[in-house]
Amino acid sequence: MRPTPITPDLVRGAAELETTARGLRPHRLPGWARRQFPDPYLGLMESQAAGVRLTFRTPATALTLTTHPSRLSYTGLPRPRGRIDVAVDGEVVLRDVLTGGDHTELDMATGVATPHQGPPHTTEVSGLPGREVTVEIWLPHNEAVELVALHADAPVAAVPEPGRRWVHYGSSISQGSNAAGPTEVWTAVAARAAGVQLRNLGFGGNAMVDPFVARTIRDAPAELLSVKLGINVVNGDTMRLRAFVPAVHGFLDTVRDGHPDTPLLLISPLHCGIHENTPGPGAFDPASLATGTPRFIATGDPDDVPRGKLTLTVVRTALAEIAAQRADPNLHHLDGTALYGPADAETHPLPDGLHPDTAAHRIIGTRFAEYLGKY
Structure with a gap:
């Protein structure tokens, strides 16, 4: 060859x-x-x-x-x-x-x-x-x-990218934690089903509304954009509500500097029982480490929520309000529980308490493909 x-x-x-x-x-x-x-x-x-x-x-x-x-x-x-x-x-x-x-x-x-x-x-x-x-x-x-x-054993030639280009930002779930392989990550499932070209900016433990990621998205060629925020700032305990809301506005402002009219989906977190009403930080459950099958737990105090601590419930409300406040006809809000909600957690529970398995990735990706087809 x-x-x-x-x-x-x-x-x-x-x-x-x-x-x-x-x-x-x-x-x-x-x-x-x-x-x-x-x-x-x-x-x-x-x-x-x-x-x-x-x-x-x-x-x-x-x-x-x-x-x-x-x-x-x-x-x-x-x-x-x-x-x-x-x-x-x-x-x-x-x-x-x-x-x-x-x-x-x-x-x-x-x-x-x-x-x-x-x-x-x-x-x-x-x-x-x-x-x-x-x-x-x-x-x-x-x-x-x-x-x-x-x-x-024969010539190989590059081909132009067919279809629309989709840039997505998110956490380890978007990167693919617990999926069996690269085409079974929910982002890949959605892209392949919708016939779009994926650029995956899902970073395990690192969807922290970072300005350098906003500038990366700003400069990337794209016909579709999506930003899935919340789970990492909660389980990392990196922000309170006072910092989170203006950070998201600033992130979106930067993205819009390069993509003023591109359809942009602002996605709130999927259902995750440990952090729905309990703040971070998240941690490994020490008891699970001894079993060889680690699970995550939330270690924060729900009584701190009135003082600005973030939970997934708080984040979902904040993101919905941010989307409603912005005068942007091409910004669309999507509640993440429409992709994976409490009922899904009953039939397809998160194996480690935080990340979906391959079957759940397929469900999430199939559902999201329908949204990709709308814009």
């Missing part, structure tokens, strides 16, 4: 490609934004390739993609590996679980981080029809990867 250079026109959903000793590392935030807040945890989340995919046309019958993954693991708490999904003319034909790569093992009891090195991973795609098809290789939503080499 012949080598094919991995050029920027083959990669969708990334802000930029960093040249490394091995190849190219996709980043979902531009370098200037990463330098404004060089936090290791945000850096880990933005380098995980949620929504990033290689897209090209080819008459090949076989191809391979070599990547070098890197991830964070926890001592005594096994976590599923990331996955690469391959779609041909829109149909997923391969779900390839990653092996090898590097990982940093964190002992949560001691705080000691131990690095481990491993070999690259090769995704092999065979049985392609040998006629011109569109191939999408979705990179893992929960691991960073370096793109090392692409080989195919």
